[in-house]
Amino acid sequence: MILDQIFVSNKQKQEENFEQVQTSEKPIRSVVKAISWRIIGTIDTMVISWFITGELTMAISIGSIEVITKMILYFGHERVWNLIKWRK
Numbered sequence: 001m002i003l004d005q006i007f008v009s010n011k012q013k014q015e016e017n018f019e020q021v022q023t024s025e026k027p028i029r030s031v032v033k034a035i036s037w038r039i040i041g042t043i044d045t046m047v048i049s050w051f052i053t054g055e056l057t058m059a060i061s062i063g064s065i066e067v068i069t070k071m072i073l074y075f076g077h078e079r080v081w082n083l084i085k086w087r088k
Helices: 002-020 027-053 056-083
Strands: none
């Protein structure tokens, strides 16, 4: 039918346009995302640690350690997911 051809044609065009869109991120974007997320995450960790321990010094110590380890883990996680073609 004519309608089938129109819909198939539009679908093919959409798929071609989708393939033309750049779907991978540059490493610097992952770094900036990691830093911004870690700021939020570290503040959260410090508040929770302060609430649990009642000691601001301990909360800052915990937050200082986790900010570095979690940024490294997040960056690696982002780069691995960037390699996965699923649903791109």
